[in-house]
Amino acid sequence: MIAELAYQDLEPGSLARLFGAGHAAVLVRCPEIVAELWRGLLEDSAEQMPWEAPLIDIxxxxxxxxxxTASLGDLFYFQPGRHGYIARKMALSRDEREGHIAVCPAYFVQGSHHYTPRQAVLDQCWAIGRRLMTALAPEGAPSRDFQIVVQRLKYQESMGDFDRLDALARNSLGRWGRAGCALDERRWQAAGMLSPRGLSDLYGLLADMPxxxxxxxxINRMALRRDRSRDIAPGQRLIEGAHFDYRYFSALCGQRDRMLTQVFADGQWVDLPIDRATLAVFPGSMATQAYGVRHVLHRVLHVERDEPGQAGNPRTDNVTLLIGSV
Structure with a gap:
């Protein structure tokens, strides 16, 4: 269901073979590489992360x-049951004329100053992403143009803080915008034959009518009881609803306390280990289109606990680092 592979064993087609054999995800063991990425992307004190920044800088x-999914730079996105993070997102590409890796955006505003990502860190992210991309493509498959995306996603420690940020985002909308948010929440509850686009929109419009x-x-309650992909264990709350990533692959590492990523495999949700020793890799919809590799349904949950969380570093706690390809 979930395979393991050492980073040095990544070779052309190696991930394609594992995904083709039915594995939903592959844990690529590389603690030294993850540690170096973490230092360069999360522990550089010269860089102000968006969850540390004033709103105007974001x-x-x-x-x-x-x-x-195509937005870059800094953003916060809070919709109950769909998304709940503050993020910094970059896209890397090879500049053939200049012969180096280019990044978009090229810099980040920090008050009256700018922060420019270090070239050595960008080169490392590109090298890792390219190696994963080569391993994802079946042997003999034609090469494709791609970009490497680097995302740092911050989740909250408490469910109360998620709710407060949801309320803040909703309050910035007008009356019709708030009505649209409520419609979206009903639409996302549609299951079974009501879940396809169009029918779910109609369900959202009509669900509150007499x-x-x-x-x-x-009808929807009966469909929900039969849909195992909607199961949520006691003490868990949905932060990012079940979805497929629209990219070739997603590779995750991070520092988690109350956040849980799950993949849907063999009719059940399976916890995906996210730590600072491995890259947890699973394919997205672009891999399905290009290589016939089945994309993986996944979601993010907040785990309620009675005991207080361990005192840590607000900059890096409950942060996920994602490297992917588009």
């Missing part, structure tokens, strides 16, 4: 898109 560093809404909610 806004100045935001390079948005109508598609949240008579027909009651009927639709009853």
């Amino acid at each position: 806004a100045r560093n935001y390079h948005g898109s109508g598609d949240i 008579l027909i809404g009651r009927l639709l909610r009853g």
Whole structure:
């Protein structure tokens, strides 16, 4: 279900073979590499992370898109049950004319100063992403143009803080914007035959209406009971709903206390170990389209605990580092 592989054993087609054999994810063991990435991307005191920054700096560093997955720079995205993070996202590409790795955005605003990512860190991220991309492609597959994405995602320690950030984001919208958020929340609850796009939109519009809404909610409750992908254990709360990443692959490492990433395999949710010794790799929709590698449904949960969390570093606690390819 989840395979393991040493970094030195990554070779052309090695990940493709494991995913083709039915593994939902591969844990690539590389503690020294992860430690170096972590130092360069999370522990450089010269870089102000967006969750440490004033809101105006986040806004100045935001390079948005109508598609949240394509946005770069700094952003915060809070929609209950769909997304819940503050992030810094970069895209790397090879500049053939200059002969080096270029990054977008090229710098980040920090008050009256700019921070420029160190070239050595960018080169390392590119080298790791390229090696994973080569291992994902089946042997003999034609090479493809790609970019490497580097994302640092910050989750909250307490569910109360998630709720406060959700409320803050919602309050910035107008009346119709808030109504749209409520419709989206109902739409995401649609299951079974009501879940496809279009039908789920209709469910969101009609679920609160008299008579027909009651009927639709009853049908949806029956579908939810049969849908194992909607199961949530006691003490857990959904932060990022079940979804497929639209990229070739996602490779995750991080420092977690109350956050849990799960992949859906063989009809059940399986915890995906996220730590600072391995890269947890799973394929996305672009791998399905390009190589026939099955993309993996996954989600992020917050785990409620009675005991207080261990005192740590607010800069790096509950942070996930993602390297991927698009």
